[in-house]
Amino acid sequence: xxxINDILILLPEFYLVAAAxxxxxxxxxxxxxQRPLLHWISIAVLLVAIYLVIAGQPEQAxxxxxxxxxxxxxxxxxxxxALGTTAMVFVYARPxxxxxxxxxxxxxxxxxxAVIGIMLLVSAGxxxxxxxxxxxxxxxxxALVALNRDAKLPPEAAIKYFVLGALASGMLLYGMSMVYGAxxxxxxxxxxxxxxxxxxxxxxxxTLLLFxxxxxxxxxxxKLGAAPFHMxxxxxxxxxxxPVTTFIASGSKLAAFGMAYRLLDAGMGDLSxxxxxxxxxxxxxxxxxxxxxxxxxxxxxxxxxxSTISHMGYLLLGLSxxxxxxxxxxxxxxxxxxxxxxxxxxxxxxxxxxxxECEEIADLKGLNxxxxxxxxxxxxxxxxxxxVPPLFGFWAKVLVLExxxxxxxxxxxxxxxxxxxxGLYYYLYVVKVMYFDKPAEDSALxxxxxxPLRVVLSLNALSLLVLGMYWGPLLGWCRRAFGx
Amino acid sequence: xxNHLLSLLIWLPxxxxxxxxxxxxxxxxxxxxxxxxVAVLTFVVSLFLLLQYNADAGGMQLAESYLWIASWxxxxxxxxxxxxxxxxxxxxxxxxxxxxxxxxxxxxxxxQYMAAMLMLEGLLIGVFxxxxxxxxxxxxxxxxxxxxxxxxxxGGPRRVYATLKFFIYTFFGSVFMLIALLYxxxxxxxxxxxxxxxxxxxxxxxxxxxxxxxxxxxIKVPMVPVHTWLPDAHVEAPxxxxxxxxxxxxxxxxxxxxxxxxxxxxxxxAHFAWLIIxxxxxxxxxxxxxxxxxxxxxxxxxxxxxAHMGFVTLGxxxxxxxxxxxxxxxxxxLGMQGAMIQxxxxxxxxxxxxxCIGVMYDRLHTRQIKDYGGxxxxxPWFGFFYVLFAMANCGLPGTSGFVGEFMVILASFAANPxxxxxxxFTLIIGAAYTLWLVKRVLWGEITNPHVAEMKEINxxxxxxxxxxAAAVLALGIWxxxxxxxxxxxxxxxxxxxxxxxx
Numbered sequence: 012x013x014x015i016n017d018i019l020i021l022l023p024e025f026y027l028v029a030a031a032x033x034x035x036x037x038x039x040x041x042x043x044x045q046r047p048l049l050h051w052i053s054i055a056v057l058l059v060a061i062y063l064v065i066a067g068q069p070e071q072a073x074x075x076x077x078x079x080x081x082x083x084x085x086x087x088x089x090x091x092x093a094l095g096t097t098a099m100v101f102v103y104a105r106p107x108x109x110x111x112x113x114x115x116x117x118x119x120x121x122x123x124x125a126v127i128g129i130m131l132l133v134s135a136g137x138x139x140x141x142x143x144x145x146x147x148x149x150x151x152x153x154a155l156v157a158l159n160r161d162a163k164l165p166p167e168a169a170i171k172y173f174v175l176g177a178l179a180s181g182m183l184l185y186g187m188s189m190v191y192g193a194x195x196x197x198x199x200x201x202x203x204x205x206x207x208x209x210x211x212x213x214x215x216x217x218t219l220l221l222f223x224x225x226x227x228x229x230x231x232x233x234k235l236g237a238a239p240f241h242m243x244x245x246x247x248x249x250x251x252x253x254p255v256t257t258f259i260a261s262g263s264k265l266a267a268f269g270m271a272y273r274l275l276d277a278g279m280g281d282l283s284x285x286x287x288x289x290x291x292x293x294x295x296x297x298x299x300x301x302x303x304x305x306x307x308x309x310x311x312x313x314x315x316x317x318s319t320i321s322h323m324g325y326l327l328l329g330l331s332x333x334x335x336x337x338x339x340x341x342x343x344x345x346x347x348x349x350x351x352x353x354x355x356x357x358x359x360x361x362x363x364x365x366x367x368e369c370e371e372i373a374d375l376k377g378l379n380x381x382x383x384x385x386x387x388x389x390x391x392x393x394x395x396x397x398x399v400p401p402l403f404g405f406w407a408k409v410l411v412l413e414x415x416x417x418x419x420x421x422x423x424x425x426x427x428x429x430x431x432x433x434g435l436y437y438y439l440y441v442v443k444v445m446y447f448d449k450p451a452e453d454s455a456l457x458x459x460x461x462x463p464l465r466v467v468l469s470l471n472a473l474s475l476l477v478l479g480m481y482w483g484p485l486l487g488w489c490r491r492a493f494g495x
Numbered sequence: 496x497x498n499h500l501l502s503l504l505i506w507l508p509x510x511x512x513x514x515x516x517x518x519x520x521x522x523x524x525x526x527x528x529x530x531x532x533v534a535v536l537t538f539v540v541s542l543f544l545l546l547q548y549n550a551d552a553g554g555m556q557l558a559e560s561y562l563w564i565a566s567w568x569x570x571x572x573x574x575x576x577x578x579x580x581x582x583x584x585x586x587x588x589x590x591x592x593x594x595x596x597x598x599x600x601x602x603x604x605x606x607q608y609m610a611a612m613l614m615l616e617g618l619l620i621g622v623f624x625x626x627x628x629x630x631x632x633x634x635x636x637x638x639x640x641x642x643x644x645x646x647x648x649x650g651g652p653r654r655v656y657a658t659l660k661f662f663i664y665t666f667f668g669s670v671f672m673l674i675a676l677l678y679x680x681x682x683x684x685x686x687x688x689x690x691x692x693x694x695x696x697x698x699x700x701x702x703x704x705x706x707x708x709x710x711x712x713x714i715k716v717p718m719v720p721v722h723t724w725l726p727d728a729h730v731e732a733p734x735x736x737x738x739x740x741x742x743x744x745x746x747x748x749x750x751x752x753x754x755x756x757x758x759x760x761x762x763x764x765a766h767f768a769w770l771i772i773x774x775x776x777x778x779x780x781x782x783x784x785x786x787x788x789x790x791x792x793x794x795x796x797x798x799x800x801x802a803h804m805g806f807v808t809l810g811x812x813x814x815x816x817x818x819x820x821x822x823x824x825x826x827x828x829l830g831m832q833g834a835m836i837q838x839x840x841x842x843x844x845x846x847x848x849x850x851c852i853g854v855m856y857d858r859l860h861t862r863q864i865k866d867y868g869g870x871x872x873x874x875p876w877f878g879f880f881y882v883l884f885a886m887a888n889c890g891l892p893g894t895s896g897f898v899g900e901f902m903v904i905l906a907s908f909a910a911n912p913x914x915x916x917x918x919x920f921t922l923i924i925g926a927a928y929t930l931w932l933v934k935r936v937l938w939g940e941i942t943n944p945h946v947a948e949m950k951e952i953n954x955x956x957x958x959x960x961x962x963x964a965a966a967v968l969a970l971g972i973w974x975x976x977x978x979x980x981x982x983x984x985x986x987x988x989x990x991x992x993x994x995x996x997x
Binding site for chain 2 (some may be wrong): 302379384385394399400401405409412413416417421424425428429431432435436440442443446447481482483487490495
């Protein structure tokens with residue numbers, strides 16, 4: 012029987028559910044000229060949620076609803092950054108949504124539901140909660156991708172995302188059922204991740220368990236967008252409205268890391284020597300496919316999509332180290348990637364306006380001439396993504412490489428670094444287009460005048476520089492979260 | 496203030512670049528004067544450093560150390576020895592001259608140009624003081640960003656190709672060094688260079704780490720056969736970019752060898768010294784011949800840079816051979832000192848050569864040797880300086896070019912006369928390509944009518960060239976202060992060479 016204490020532990024989540032429902036009602040009863048208010052209300056909702064998460068932070072890990080829900084430092088950090096990046100997405104999205112007449116309750120409510128999904132996912136203590144969180148996040152995302160339903164690409168992307176996503180969810184569920192079955196052979200069947208931890212030691216069906224593990228890794232791979240489960244990424248990134256892409260590239264990745272950590276470490280930690288190599292293979296494949304294919308892209312969104320795939324390869328480098336060091340590095344990487352992704356897409360949103368979609372790399376031609384500041388912000392994002400010091404992305408790479416070397420996988424670190432060199436090219440190419448090319452005669456480049464967008468975007472991109480010079484505290488949090 | 500002298504030196508130009516950027520395209524003159532102010536201030540601070548540094552005591556001085564990343568034990572650690580001080584003063588000196596040199600030459604976004612230059616200067620100074628390997632690496636890589644922008648925006652027609660090649664090539668080299676550093680971190684749990692120097696390593700480990708370091712630094716120096724980015728980058732870079740590239744950035748490679756290869760992997764260094772010596776000799780002889788046939792002035796000087804940097808690497812590794820095989824510390828000291836002086840001297844000479852080419856390029860907009868001829872008739876003062884620097888480039892006694900090369904050749908003779916013989920080839924080849932260049936550009940009849948319209952150097956250009964000439968002559972006639980400055984640090988390095996780590 013749930014107690015009041017259980018509910019208090021889930022206060023931020025319950026609060027968000029209530030707020031999202033309220034937003035829906037508000038949207039329904041608001042006059043259309045008051046609709047823009049929804050934007051500020053939604054941001055306030057997220058900020059309050061951040062406050063609730065931080066204020067209610069427990070001293071040590073606590074569980075609610077009989078272990079279904081875990082509230083520990085890992086979950087707290089991921090939640091804060093997921094909420095924060097989503098709030099940034101809201102700020103960046105406003106001019107875009109206004110220009111395309113999409114500003115309304117649907118966007119904000121769906122986004123908030125997706126965030127609730129993320130929060131459940133990263134706090135999951137049970138296979139059911141994992142699935143619940145994942146589906147809430149995914150279903151909201153499918154709908155968000157199709158938000159601009161009159162355009163050509165979004166519905167196509169949404170269908171693709173939905174079909175592949177449903178397949179991956181099925182795989183995950185299938186794997187979970189096998190794990191559940193294996194746990195029942197020789198013991199009491201359980202869906203609780205903490206209890207699943209040592210199934211391997213007593214189960215009479217280890218093969219079944221391993222099969223379950225493989226299917227679960229397929230599900231994780233899909234959510235991360237790691238090769239060879241990456242097929243949806245480029246189409247969805249390109250087809251989705253840019254704010255939604257931004258969300259998928261930031262909050263969603265934090266969720267994917269949380270899900271992988273919960274399932275693999277809490278649930279399948281005993282099998283780490285099995286899944287370590289599987290993740291290493293996924294990492295190498297992602298690094299190779301992501302970096303090589305990104306080189307030939309001409310569409311910036313697609314290029315960033317392939318770059319995401321390669322970045323998930325680096326994240327997997329840390330995960331496959333299978334130890335607190337590796338997890339801390341991977342979480343640091345996920346946070347770093349979320350911030351870089353939001354900044355890069357944020358610049359695209361700042362350059363997009365009514366009737367002009369900034370999404371080809373060539374659209375950025377001569378940006379330094381038109382707006383040196385925007386070009387500089389994009390430069391920071393690009394060099395950070397490429398992993399050039401002193402920017403944030405460099406240190407994230409150093410950490411995962413160190414984790415891989417620490418776990419005696421020097422070869423994996425070398426593969427990682429070789430692909431970092433290859434990846435360098437397409438990021439530099441963007442800088443080249445912005446700085447070394449003259450703007451086209453009919454260049455339609457123009458920066459959005461929206462003040463909040465400019466200010467937050469500037470802070471966002473500059474944070475890559477500041478965190479690149481002072482990343483100690485963040486690393487400290489990440490390490491403490493994993494008990495280091 | 497003296498406790499934070501090094502931080503001040505690094506951050507003054509980096510932070511000073513911000514107001515320069517803010518001055519914006521609308522106020523180019525403000526940007527120019529601001530950047531000049533910052534550069535001069537930095538130079539003055541570096542002179543303070545020179546005064547504060549106690550050359551007799553030697554060792555690492557003026558140390559600053561703050562815990563930077565607590566959970567990794569990474570320190571923001573800075574300190575200088577004589578070699579660093581010399582390089583820093585050279586950097587700040589060249590810093591003023593490139594800003595003066597770009598004054599009205601750079602018309603397109605001068606504020607961005609100046610700001611990039613200042614940032615580059617600050618980062619380079621940082622490289623020369625870092626005592627923490629991770630900090631060193633971060634700065635070592637960060638240099639690439641402003642240089643990438645400098646070549647890419649203000650470079651020549653093939654600038655995009657050149658700058659991408661430059662960036663990716665150098666990045667390629669240094670990432671292996673990163674892996675080596677992370678490996679060392681696993682063993683030592685610190686990135687502190689002094690601790691890493693004391694870390695025992697097996698020969699196999701040393702060999703791998705040696706090659707990881709070598710590829711990073713060899714590309715920066717650049718050594719044969721990984722020098723191919725240099726001619727492209729030099730040719731396409733704007734004059735100021737070429738000057739900084741040749742004068743300061745190449746030294747980062749040899750400086751890294753002193754700080755990383757020598758102390759951390761001395762046994763592997765000694766074992767593979769023959770390889771470096773061989774590559775250096777190839778650079779001196781073969782690249783000298785390559786320089787001879789160039790038709791582009793900048794390319795010619797770029798190749799001659801490779802040849803001259805060959806002397807630096809030769810001097811460093813001949814010291815290895817001398818100490819380990821013959822136990823002759825005196826000769827090793829001579830070789831090492833020669834290498835250090837060559838580093839500083841090449842900074843001034845190559846910087847001056849590129850400035851001269853820049854002066855001609857600004858007037859005629861071509862770098863082809865065949866487009867010139869008879870320049871001395873219209874620009875006698877310019878010709879005077881050009882000949883002076885050309886003489887220094889081929890190592891005429893009395894100029895700075897002579898001192899270092901002579902010392903390295905002497906040391907090589909002690910190691911093996913054959914090495915000295917090949918190294919001494921430079922005296923012929925160097926003279927050949929430089930003098931032939933002078934002959935084709937300065938002397939003779941004016942064949943190109945545009946040459947007849949070239950204007951004599953103006954006050955600003957004269958200032959830059961006089962400054963370079965003063966440095967070149969001072970070091971050539973009276974190198975003693977420089978030798979004294981670096982003496983105790985160099986002896987310490989040579990003592991380190993003798994320490995076995997296995």
